[in-house]
Amino acid sequence: MSETTPPTVEETGAEKPPANNAQARQDFIKARGRRNVMIAWSLVAFMVIVFSITAIRLTQNMAAREAAIVEEESDESLAAE
């Protein structure tokens, strides 16, 4: 069985922290943490938006269907008379 090695940082193209300066490395890690928090908030916002769209569309479609049923029933009652 062939052994697979995980890709290196260079191979994935991911940004890597500076290796030669402890302060720069700390700053890099903190900035990356703040970016990750913003990405998390953005994902939450995206979920809320999609949920809102779904809820509104569902409500509108249900209302339209009810209106269509009422109209159909009134047409039928008129035809019966």
Add this chain to the structure above:
Amino acid sequence: MATRTNIAVTGNTASSPAEWRDYIALMKPRVMTLVVFTAFAGYIAAPTGLHPVMAVISLLALAMGAGAAGALNMAYDADIDATMRRTRLRPVPLGRVRQEDAYGFGLVMAAISVLLMALASNYLAAGLLAFSIFFYAIIYTMILKRRTAQNIVIGGAAGAFPPMIGWAAASGTVTLDAVILFAIIFLWTPPHSWALALYKAGDYAAAEVPMMPVAKGAKRTRLEILVYSLVLTPFALAPVLTGLGGWLYGAVAVFGGAIFLLLAWRIFVSRAGEAGSAEEGALYAVRAGDKAARDLFAYSIGYLAALFAALIAEHALGAYAATPLGGLL
């Protein structure tokens, strides 16, 4: 010279790692503001509307789409941005955001914005948004900008789409009124951009971008600014003829247009653009001979904002009063 692929490595060294604010800067927030404003005017002026939450999401999607186009533009233009005083502090030439990250950010934002627009409004608005992003990032940025002095004339269409998208989002259609709003911004873009290019010509020449003052000279640019202004200002009255604009819009178009023409004439009779590059510093910093160009550039932003603010006031705040000319078109 730094190439487009190694700009973040060989250009200015980043003083600190990328923050989330750098990604906001990639989206050109000032441009986004004008995009959202004109799109809102198009949305409000349309005869039908959306659920308020859907309308807000549609405008958010449009802002994200504009931001995505801005990020793709900054990613591709990193090499020329690094040579221009006005743009060298952007995140990619500064090395704060890597070029490939800017491309990735722009593409992801573009996809999300079009998806949200399709979900919140309709496929026509989503299709127009996708096309406008494509037009700005590919047609303007990658094809026209470095090849022709007419770059901003054709590329200006990308910036003219927002009110049409707002209209399409609200009504699901594109009518003559929506096309007129598109055309107003389309005609406004050349005098606005060339006024800036006149007093930043040195920057564009250094970056080898063939803006009109660089490719054809200052005199020809001043003439073209006047010609476009003579076309734009009467055309801005077209909404009055269709009934889209009332007395308020008509007054803003007449008086605002008269001042626009006056400033364009001042440029025409000035020697703007012949003093060389602008002074070091801010967007509005100019040499003495270029003040007429700076004045039109600054005023043109207010003029466009005033036209669309009048439409918003008439259609959203009840200030509409029909003119006798309404319905002629």
